[in-house]
Amino acid sequence: MALNCRGVNCARRFSEINPIQKDAMFSIITPVLNGMPYLPQAVRSVAEASEGVVVQHIIMDGGSTDGTLRWLEDNQDYGYEIVSGKDSSQSEALIKGFERAHGRYLAWLNADDLLEPDALAKVHRAFSTSDAWVAVSGAALVINGENEIIGSTKALPNGELSSLLGHLQNIPQPSTFFRRDIYNLVAGINLNLNYAMDVDLWLQLAKHGPIHVMKNEILSRVRIHDGAKTVNNQDATAREDLMVRLKHGMSLTSKNSLHLSKRGFIYPCLRPFQKLAKRALAKTPLKHNGK
Template sequence: MLVTTYATPSLSALPLSTRQGWPWTVATPPAPSLLPNGRPWPRITIVTPSYQQAHYLEEAIRSVLLQGYPNLEYIVMDGGSHDGSVEIIRRYEPWLTYWQSQPDGGQSAALADGFARATGEILAWINSDDRLLPGALQRVGRFFADRPWLAFASGDVNFIDAQGQVIERIFALPPNPTLTAWLGVHRWPQQGCFWRRSVYERVGGVDRSLRFCMDRDLFIRLSAAGPSRRLPGPPLGDFRLHDDAKTATLLTIWRREHALLLRRYGRPLSAQQYAGLRVLWWLWKKHAGVRRRLYLSYGLEC
């Protein structure tokens, strides 16, 4: 259903909730209407794919809408849920740019169809059982606006449990498509990744045939297509771990797609070459280790 709105609501405008904290009784203060240089904020399009996630969906939706971001396009693609998800979506319909609820061929197809409707300069997705953190989109908008050459960026993310309590922080690494393509390793948590629509369209978008590794597949192509950076500072989003999460239930599919992507983007390596790349990966991870120690010891964000 097409609604077409780009203004984010105030906390008081949204449906009331008995729950407390972010994003129930806390909102990001609204950003100024223009950037400090007088230019408009870049439009950001967020797509949320969902199926049978009514327990978490409202929290995900509110975490996007309460970003206080002046130029937000928000698209919700539900796969025909019958668990109350549609009723939740309808409560927030006035602030959605587009939503639908119908069989969609799975998460990758829902993402591809959602991004096909996007008009934003910057794209990302947030799954229906995850959430953005306060101020994330304002930080992303400024980061990309200050770097018009930037293709792809990745920031830190928290692991949270089913109740929303933080388990662990993922300290993101600067994107390295070569190490990821050849070894299958990376530290770019999807909930903290953003990219330019122009680059997304140039590299061909989401691969609809993948069920688990569509994020790694897309991010390899995006980060190889143009300059990519780590977005500094605190976590941008939360990655929820729970018993019904795809991460917990699709291990066999992950293994098959992991091997597929190594064949697709990598190349046969000798034992010496493989060992050398593992050393490079070990050195590459030192960046995150230093940041972790600075944060835990001194509270420094960098």
């Protein structure tokens, strides 16, 4: 039987089985729209990482029609909360999700990414060593649609604002956890951003203190596949990333600014001419010496 509910009614129906975790140490938001076949793996990874810590897992469904809601109804023993209803974007889903969060530390895990089993325990230990850190971040493995490891993220030197602005590599979003009290001090997720809302949030947080970067601790797995939003919109992602960093103080003449400008503006403009050149070369017969 498919789940037939929307919005608050849907959340109430699930909460009868899985009460809201108001004493949670972590609140993890999973925005999803048609998350099959990867969503079950993401949910299980949160459950496995929850051993020893109280976790509030909120799944914000944007009105899935691919079996996502059916699977969520059949697997409520994982202890998540579910809110299902139309939203304008992933950013809106995150905003609404964080409004429901009760945990001391916040994060979000996309429906196609995974947490490592010991991630939350490591993050909890890290936060307990210093009150100065506004967020804790680690490394991430990169996997494909078949769960094969195809790469890893490069660690930033540190989590200072200058490093976040100047480094070509962003800190991996699913490996980054931040304090709710600091999140409540900043503007939060920007509803107008579609790709670089994580970068924007890290830069907001870093203005209130350092982000602790655990360079050698793998906390998550980021999935790259044909359906991934940033994979299919790399030009727009680079443009938005550039605009966000400039807003937060990155110099227009910096190496990072020039790199993002090439990816977001120059290369897309050159691409049609490159295609025309290839077609022209393909139609031109090769000339051989002496003939």
